[in-house]
Amino acid sequence: MKTQIMSILRSMLLLVAVLLFSQCDTEDPEPENEEELITTLEMTFSPIEGGDDIVFSVYDEDGDGPIEPVYTNGTLAANTNYNVNIEVRNDVDNENITTEIIEEDEEHQFFFETAVSLFLEFSYEDADDNGDPIGLSTIFYAQEPSNGTLTVTLRHEANKSAEGAINGDPSNAGGETDIQAIFDVVIE
Amino acid sequence: MLRLIKILFFIPPILFSAEVRAQENCEVTFSGQILSEGEHQPIAFASLYLPELENGTQTDENGIFSIKIPCHAKYEVIFSQVEYESASTFIDIGINDFNNTFYLTAKNNILSAVSVHAHEREEVLLSNVESVLSTRELRKLKGKSLSESVSTLPGVNNIKTGPGINKPMIHGLYGSRIQVVNNEVAQMGQQWGVDHAPEIDPFVASRITIVKGASSVKYGPRAIGGALLLEPEPLTPDSALHGSLDLVGFTNGRGGIASAMLSGSFILNEEESINWRIQSSAKKSGDQHAANYNLTNTGSEELNFSAAANYIKNDLQADVFYSRFSTEIGILRGALIGNVDNFFEALDRRPPFFTEDFSYEINNPKQNVVHQLLKAKVHLDRSDYGDFDFIYAYQQNARQEFDIRRGGRSDRPSVDLQLDSHVAKLLFHHEPIWNNLSGEIGLDYEYQNNKNVPGTGTTPLIPNYSSLQTGAFLNEAWAEENWSLEAGLRFDAISIDVLKFNQEGDLINPKHQYNMFSGIVGGGYDISNNLKYKSNISWSQRAPSINELYSQGLHHSVAAIEEGDDQLSPETSLKWLHSLQFSFNEKLRLNVDAYASRIQNYIYLQPEEPRLTIRGAFPVYKYKQTLANIFGTDIIGSYEFFHHFTLNTKASIIRGNDVSNELPLIFMPADRWENTLNWRLSNKLGFKEIDFSLSGLKVFEQYRAPITETEAYERETVPVPEGYFITNFSLDTTRKLKNAQLNIGLSIYNLMNTDYTDYLNRLRFYAAETGRNIELRVNYIF
Numbered sequence: 001m002k003t004q005i006m007s008i009l010r011s012m013l014l015l016v017a018v019l020l021f022s023q024c025d026t027e028d029p030e031p032e033n034e035e036e037l038i039t040t041l042e043m044t045f046s047p048i049e050g051g052d053d054i055v056f057s058v059y060d061e062d063g064d065g066p067i068e069p070v071y072t073n074g075t076l077a078a079n080t081n082y083n084v085n086i087e088v089r090n091d092v093d094n095e096n097i098t099t100e101i102i103e104e105d106e107e108h109q110f111f112f113e114t115a116v117s118l119f120l121e122f123s124y125e126d127a128d129d130n131g132d133p134i135g136l137s138t139i140f141y142a143q144e145p146s147n148g149t150l151t152v153t154l155r156h157e158a159n160k161s162a163e164g165a166i167n168g169d170p171s172n173a174g175g176e177t178d179i180q181a182i183f184d185v186v187i188e
Numbered sequence: 189m190l191r192l193i194k195i196l197f198f199i200p201p202i203l204f205s206a207e208v209r210a211q212e213n214c215e216v217t218f219s220g221q222i223l224s225e226g227e228h229q230p231i232a233f234a235s236l237y238l239p240e241l242e243n244g245t246q247t248d249e250n251g252i253f254s255i256k257i258p259c260h261a262k263y264e265v266i267f268s269q270v271e272y273e274s275a276s277t278f279i280d281i282g283i284n285d286f287n288n289t290f291y292l293t294a295k296n297n298i299l300s301a302v303s304v305h306a307h308e309r310e311e312v313l314l315s316n317v318e319s320v321l322s323t324r325e326l327r328k329l330k331g332k333s334l335s336e337s338v339s340t341l342p343g344v345n346n347i348k349t350g351p352g353i354n355k356p357m358i359h360g361l362y363g364s365r366i367q368v369v370n371n372e373v374a375q376m377g378q379q380w381g382v383d384h385a386p387e388i389d390p391f392v393a394s395r396i397t398i399v400k401g402a403s404s405v406k407y408g409p410r411a412i413g414g415a416l417l418l419e420p421e422p423l424t425p426d427s428a429l430h431g432s433l434d435l436v437g438f439t440n441g442r443g444g445i446a447s448a449m450l451s452g453s454f455i456l457n458e459e460e461s462i463n464w465r466i467q468s469s470a471k472k473s474g475d476q477h478a479a480n481y482n483l484t485n486t487g488s489e490e491l492n493f494s495a496a497a498n499y500i501k502n503d504l505q506a507d508v509f510y511s512r513f514s515t516e517i518g519i520l521r522g523a524l525i526g527n528v529d530n531f532f533e534a535l536d537r538r539p540p541f542f543t544e545d546f547s548y549e550i551n552n553p554k555q556n557v558v559h560q561l562l563k564a565k566v567h568l569d570r571s572d573y574g575d576f577d578f579i580y581a582y583q584q585n586a587r588q589e590f591d592i593r594r595g596g597r598s599d600r601p602s603v604d605l606q607l608d609s610h611v612a613k614l615l616f617h618h619e620p621i622w623n624n625l626s627g628e629i630g631l632d633y634e635y636q637n638n639k640n641v642p643g644t645g646t647t648p649l650i651p652n653y654s655s656l657q658t659g660a661f662l663n664e665a666w667a668e669e670n671w672s673l674e675a676g677l678r679f680d681a682i683s684i685d686v687l688k689f690n691q692e693g694d695l696i697n698p699k700h701q702y703n704m705f706s707g708i709v710g711g712g713y714d715i716s717n718n719l720k721y722k723s724n725i726s727w728s729q730r731a732p733s734i735n736e737l738y739s740q741g742l743h744h745s746v747a748a749i750e751e752g753d754d755q756l757s758p759e760t761s762l763k764w765l766h767s768l769q770f771s772f773n774e775k776l777r778l779n780v781d782a783y784a785s786r787i788q789n790y791i792y793l794q795p796e797e798p799r800l801t802i803r804g805a806f807p808v809y810k811y812k813q814t815l816a817n818i819f820g821t822d823i824i825g826s827y828e829f830f831h832h833f834t835l836n837t838k839a840s841i842i843r844g845n846d847v848s849n850e851l852p853l854i855f856m857p858a859d860r861w862e863n864t865l866n867w868r869l870s871n872k873l874g875f876k877e878i879d880f881s882l883s884g885l886k887v888f889e890q891y892r893a894p895i896t897e898t899e900a901y902e903r904e905t906v907p908v909p910e911g912y913f914i915t916n917f918s919l920d921t922t923r924k925l926k927n928a929q930l931n932i933g934l935s936i937y938n939l940m941n942t943d944y945t946d947y948l949n950r951l952r953f954y955a956a957e958t959g960r961n962i963e964l965r966v967n968y969i970f
Contacts, residue, residue: 026654026687027639028695035645036594038802060802064742064749065691069802100595153804155526157592159541171533174541176592177526180804 037063038097040089041181043152045074045082045140054082056150058181061092075186076120076142084122084138086110088154088179098136101154108178109160110135111153111170118148118185122168132160135168147186154179217285219254222247222267225291225426234269234292259283267292278871316403316710316724317767317781319343321396327931328920331436331445331963334390338416341398342822342838343781345857348949349383351441351476351958352488352517353555356386357948358400359783360818360842360856361413364733369407369417371509373563373581376609376636379410380650380735382950386416387513387559387585389492391434391447391469393418400781400822401765404706404728405661405676408632412730412761423498423507425453425461432969434469440937440961441487442546443473464497474548475518479943479959481539485521487550490514503569513559518550523954524592527804531953535906540955552598556588574618583609603649604641609634627664632657632680638734649741650734651688657681663708670714674724680704682731686738702731702758710765720769725762732756736791736811749799749808756813761787778825783818790816792846792854815847818856832868837861843892851894858890858911858947877922886913890947909952912944928970937961 039061045054054076060069076082088097101108105128112135114120121141124133135154158175159165165173222231230251237244238255240263245255257263259281268274272292279286319341321329329337335354339346345357358366368375368386370393377387390396399407399415407415429452436445447469454462471490476483494511522540525531534541563581570576585608588601615630634657640648658681665674684700710724739752763785770778793809820842828834839861844853864883872878889911918935941960945952 026637026685026697027652029640029648029652029687029689030642031689031693032640032642032644032647034647035597041802058802062691064799064801064803064806066799068800097594104594104596153529156594157542170529174522174533174537175526175530176524177530177804178594179802180527180529181802 033093034063037090037092038088038179039063039091040087041152041154041179042087042089043181043183044085044087045076046085047077048081048083048139051077056183056185058179058183059091069181071181071183073184073186075188076140078142078145078187080142082140082142083125084140086136086138086152101134101136105134106130106132106160107157109133109155109158109165109170109173110138111151111155111158111165111173112138112168113151113153113170114185115148115150117146118150119143119146119187120148120150120185124166124168128160130160133166142187145187147184150183150185152179152181152183153177214259214283215256216259216281216283217254218257218279218281218287219252219285220288220290222251222253222269222290222292224272225293231269231272231292234267234272237266237268238263239266240264257281316399316401317722317765318400319398323394326390326393326396327965327967328918328933328935330391330434330447330933330965330967331438331935332390334386334388334396334416334418337390338396338398342824342840343400343820344398345948347382347855348946348951350520350523350949350951350955351483351486352473352519353383353385355382355384356398356416357857358398358414358416359785359820360844360853364410364736365413365730367403367407367411367415369415370561371418371420371511371563372565372579372613373561373583374408374410374611374634376583376607376611376634377557377559377585378587378605378607380733383519383555384587385517387515387557388418389469389490389494389511389513390418391449391492392420392467392494392511394421395419400783401708401710401724401726401763403708404726404730405663405678405708408634408657408659408678409680409682409704409706409728409730412728412759420496421465423451423463423465423496425455425463425500426451427453427455430970432967434968435966436963438473438961438963440958441473441476442548443471443487445469445471460499460501462497462499464495466493466495468493472548475546476958477546478539478956479938479941480956481543482546483520483955483958484540484542484544484547485518485549485551485554487548488515488517489550490516503571505565505567505569507563507565507567509561509563509565511561513557515555515557516550517555517557519553519555520951520955521551521553523951524553527806528798529804532904534954537954538956552590552592554590556586556590556601558584558586560584571619574616577613577615577617579611579613579615581611583607583611585609597645600643600645601641602644602646604644605638605650606641607636607638609636611635624666624668625664626667627662629662630660632659632661634658647741648688649739651686651738653684653686653734653738655682655684655734657683671712673711674708675710676706676708678706680706684731684734684737686734688738698754700731700737700754704729704731704758718771722767722769723765725764728761728763730759730761732758732791732811739811742806749806750793751808751810753811756791756811757789759787759789759791759813761785775828776826779823781822783820785818787816787818789813790846792816814849816844816853817847818842818844818853832870834866834868836864836866838863846894852892854894855948856890856892859888861886861888875921875923877920879918879920881918882915883917884913884915887911887946893947906953909945909947912942912946914942914944915939928968931965931967931969933963933965933967935961935963935965937963 040059043056054074056074057072058069112122122138126134126137153170155175156178158173162172222234232249234247245253247253262280266276333354335346335356338344338356347355347357364380370388378384397417403411403415431450434447449467451465469492474487476486492513496509498507521542561583565579568576587605589603591602612633617628620626637654639652661678663676682702686698690696706728708726712722714720737752737754739750742749765783767781794812796808796810798805799808822840824838826836841859844856862885866881869878893908916937920933923930938960943956
């Protein structure tokens with residue numbers, strides 16, 4: 001009996017020894033690119049009647065990180081119609097995300113909300129296969145001189161037929177916000 | 189389940205075509221054989237006694253007996269033999285002779301060493317306050333998850349992330365502060381996540397114990413807030429093939445559960461046996477339903493398998509156990525949000541965004557988890573000095589979480605973690621010294637290796653790391669007839685080795701080392717036969733967990749950024765626990781537990797200023813430390829108004845304070861009070877037992893919630909759910925069949941289809957709790 005116990009204890013100790021010395025260390029992590037990172041939104045206002053483009057942009061180099069987004073705002077001319085095109089990029093990895101949005105246009109929509117003080121109107125100029133707006137291409141109409149904020153929101157999987165969505169109001173559309181840029185607009 | 193069979197007497201009315209006797213003054217022959225349960229050996233010189241007749245007989249060397257008794261009557265028969273447990277049963281005698289076989293269970297103290305240790309239950313500290321779910325109670329909870337089952341015990345709450353993800357909370361603490369011990373092995377999953385449920389199939393367990401005190405001394409530093417122990421039925425030699433089959437169907441989710449178990453033995457000789465058991469369970473549920481709307485994408489699937497075998501020879505027992513748990517759980521679609529604006533848009537929206545008609549489909553967001561456990565154990569019982577246990581277990585936990593992603597990436601997990609762990613335990617339990625002093629000494633070893641499986645295309649939430657924890661402990665208890673005293677000590681050292689990329693993209697290798705002490709002093713005193721008192725004071729320490737140190741990133745379900753702090757120091761808890769048990773006249777029972785704990789360096793999430801990003805504003809939570817006080821009471825009582833008609837009451841009150849910041853602690857359970865009327869019928873309508881119960885649960889509003897969430901979002905107040913009252917009904921029956929038992933149960937949860945939300949549901953902002961659910965359970969044991 002005694003030898004039996006000893007042999008069992010010996011095998012236990014051996015097992016413990018194997019455990020203690022056979023461990024692998026922490027594995028080296030592979031660098032993981034934040035693939036869905038969006039750093040930049042550029043909104044180009046081109047006067048329909050001709051003239052220089054005005055570019056509004058926001059750049060956030062670390063996405064969800066602590067570095068705050070940097071805004072470039074512009075000044076629009078009063079009583080002018082603009083063709084507006086939006087470009088979305090990941091400048092860290094040099095990716096054009098606009099193409100991803102076009103590929104999945106039924107799942108994406110840009111929404112535009114203006115402060116009450118800002119006399120700026122817009123209409124969607126593009127549509128997905130269902131005939132619902134996307135917002136990459138729009139026409140903006142700058143009215144009387146005024147100033148205020150223009151909030152541009154890109155939603156993923158929003159309900160495009162929700163109340164107000166067609167007019168650029170995202171509050172009933174749900175979905176996840178991919179971009180929310182708040183520009184200070186001056187109309188002179 | 190097998191245990192039940194042990195006390196089950198097979199009473200098949202084997203009717204012999206014996207001669208029909210005259211109706212008046214007729215006599216029949218009642219004969220049969222008495223065998224030992226398990227080995228089926230004849231039991232000689234066992235006595236049978238029929239109290240109604242004041243008559244009896246004895247078995248011969250072959251266990252055979254025969255006695256003449258009057259016909260047309262029902263008799264009680266009492267069996268006794270010195271080496272076996274006495275037992276009694278009823279026989280119904282008609283006009284025919286009656287022949288049957290009866291089984292007796294050997295008494296533990298005289299039984300061959302074979303099953304002595306096999307019957308041994310995991311011993312809990314004597315002075316600790318525990319609540320147990322036994323086979324009987326578990327049978328009524330067959331359709332519930334592990335956490336939902338244990339939250340029926342006072343002092344235990346269930347933290348939900350929608351209907352599919354449930355996590356237990358003991359006295360206000362959860363996650364990394366609770367040790368789950370499954371089949372004697374510390375569960376090694378990604379416990380840190382509030383939305384990570386324990387990866388365990390509750391069908392494996394025949395007994396679940398909640399240890400409410402800090403039981404770190406026995407279960408390690410993570411048991412600072414308590415422990416949850418799951419034990420399967422012991423594997424003991426039994427020549428008969430046993431098994432069970434469970435079928436559960438429920439209306440809310442239009443789902444079902446099926447589980448089957450089979451066990452048997454190869455009895456090699458009187459001393460040696462090989463015993464085995466296999467078990468499997470599967471679950472499928474579609475979208476659940478709140479009182480007034482469908483909860484889209486809340487379906488779930490589960491598929492589990494386990495196999496156990498042991499070899500018993502005299503005082504040696506060797507066990508192997510393997511289990512595989514796998515699940516896919518959908519998360520309410522309307523709860524996946526982007527930024528703070530999305531949160532407030534979803535807050536008052538009922539039904540939630542994305543609500544569609546019922547479906548079995550599980551889409552993103554969802555979780556896929558596979559947990560495997562392989563355990564080996566050697567037990568050696570030396571009656572002269574004590575017994576040894578050596579346990580080794582390997583666990584692999586694979587967790588994948590899927591989000592709604594852009595550019596066809598939704599098929600790729602956003603979180604993909606694999607945690608491999610090895611645990612080993614060496615335990616020596618010594619025989620009582622000076623008749624009264626018994627105790628144990630043990631060594632614990634834990635190694636964990638966590639890696640992020642590459643290819644997610646996201647920044648990992650927690651880094652790759654490995655940790656090594658070694659511990660040694662000693663517990664001794666002095667037990668007298670009406671009092672006991674105990675003390676325990678433990679020391680653990682943990683080293684954590686982390687490899688991660690910092691903000692600049694450089695690979696860094698921080699290392700941490702923590703020492704943790706814990707101790708307990710406690711005792712119990714039986715003041716009288718009706719009044720018992722237990723108390724203990726425990727001191728325990730817990731090292732910060734990996735998420736508290738290194739968490740980094742965005743939690744989509746709460747739209748919040750969580751950031752760890754690698755400078756955190758261990759938590760130190762001092763908890764004083766009292767328990768008073770009172771019974772009067774067998775009719776009134778009352779159990780009052782009271783506790784107070786003080787946790788220094790309590791780690792919690794403190795909201796910081798919201799962060800502005802290109803995606804909008806997000807609340808930021810940082811792990812901070814404070815001094816916390818938690819105290820409360822659990823009351824459980826029952827009163828039997830008349831025979832088998834009982835009122836049960838359960839109440840729990842808990843208060844938590846952040847002392848340094850003079851605020852209530854966040855996420856503390858609201859006060860709750862539950863009353864149950866129970867009516868039990870025995871031997872009626874052909875059923876051995878029929879049990880009706882109607883319960884009403886009142887949960888009060890958590891008016892002591894801090895307003896930190898509001899500060900975090902820097903917007904309007906996020907309201908706390910109102911109090912609610914829900915009623916549940918259940919009917920359970922037990923029927924004895926030939927060599928088997930059939931249990932059928934029916935439950936209706938949320939009988940009134942009440943629309944309510946619970947403070948401890950993390951998705952309470954987006955949808956209500958589930959509505960009425962009718963559940964039918966069939967359990968067949970042979």
